Amino acid sequence: MRLATRMRVEGAPPSGACVLAANHTSFLDPVLLGASCQRRVVFLMTEVIWRSPTFGWFYRWNRAIPLSTRGGNREALRAARSVLQQGRAVAIFPEGGISRDGLPMLGSPGAVSLVLNEGVPIVPVGIVGAGRVLPPGAAWPRFARVTVRFGEPITPAVLDELGGDRRSRLRDATTLIMRRIAALTGHTAREDVLAAPARR
Numbered sequence: 001m002r003l004a005t006r007m008r009v010e011g012a013p014p015s016g017a018c019v020l021a022a023n024h025t026s027f028l029d030p031v032l033l034g035a036s037c038q039r040r041v042v043f044l045m046t047e048v049i050w051r052s053p054t055f056g057w058f059y060r061w062n063r064a065i066p067l068s069t070r071g072g073n074r075e076a077l078r079a080a081r082s083v084l085q086q087g088r089a090v091a092i093f094p095e096g097g098i099s100r101d102g103l104p105m106l107g108s109p110g111a112v113s114l115v116l117n118e119g120v121p122i123v124p125v126g127i128v129g130a131g132r133v134l135p136p137g138a139a140w141p142r143f144a145r146v147t148v149r150f151g152e153p154i155t156p157a158v159l160d161e162l163g164g165d166r167r168s169r170l171r172d173a174t175t176l177i178m179r180r181i182a183a184l185t186g187h188t189a190r191e192d193v194l195a196a197p198a199r200r
Contacts (some may be wrong), residue, residue: 001035004141005133009036011150017084017120018153021112023181024093025102025131027055028141032130033091034062036148042083043091044076044114067114077114084118091125094177102131104190107178109170116173121153124177126184149184 001007013020020041022033027049034041043064050059050066065079080090092115096108115122125148132144154176162172175191182189 001031005032005129005144005146007032007036007146007148009148009150013037013089013123013125013150014121014153017087017118018089019084019115019118019120019122020089020091020125020150021094021122021177021181022091022125022127023099023104023185024095024097025099025127026134026136027052027098028130028134029093029127030059030062030064030091031055032127032146032148033125036150037089039089041089041091042080044080044111045093046096073114080114081118084115084120090115094174094181098136099131100136104178104182104185104187106190106194107174109174112174112177113170116159116170119156121155122159122177123153124151124180124184125149126151126181128185151180151184154180 020033022029030043030045043059044067045059045064046069047066050056050064065076067073067076083090092111094107094111095105096111097105099105127148129144129146132142133146134141159173162169178189178191
């Protein structure tokens with residue numbers, strides 16, 4: 001994968017338990033993110049992608065944790081917590097789906113809530129170029145350069161400073177994570193785009 005996409009990796013995730021939170025523009029994103037790390041990453045992903053006829057075998061082989069779109073993911077949360085307690089890395093795509101135009105989508109508080117209270121750093125990741133390699137709906141990959149950028153970890157102390165009740169803290173944490181991810185891809189977070197008219 002590194003050779004086929006001429007993948008360039010900028011930065012690196014910390015050692016020990018952490019959560020990688022990345023943007024999502026292609027079905028290849030989990031493969032690219034996994035290839036950019038020097039250790040195995042366990043992914044949280046929706047059942048729809050987990051059962052994908054194209055890459056589902058890879059996600060299941062890699063012990064990805066499927067999430068039900070109907071909610072009630074108690075078992076998935078328990079599995080993710082177990083992975084983090086082993087000092088390993090868990091990855092999520094907080095947008096909850098693939099962006100069709102390559103621009104940031106709103107972050108899903110539900111995805112962030114799965115890992116917010118685990119007391120580990122959340123590392124924003126920007127994947128640039130994956131949508132050109134395998135755009136949504138494409139049957140075959142194309143040749144294009146991909147860059148995977150790891151940002152500064154958002155520590156539990158930073159998240160604790162957000163304050164407020166659980167709902168507002170979750171909202172603010174999601175916005176902070178999406179801003180960091182968007183900055184790594186050279187875009188503006190969708191949360192800020194939507195808030196701009198209200199501020200004016």
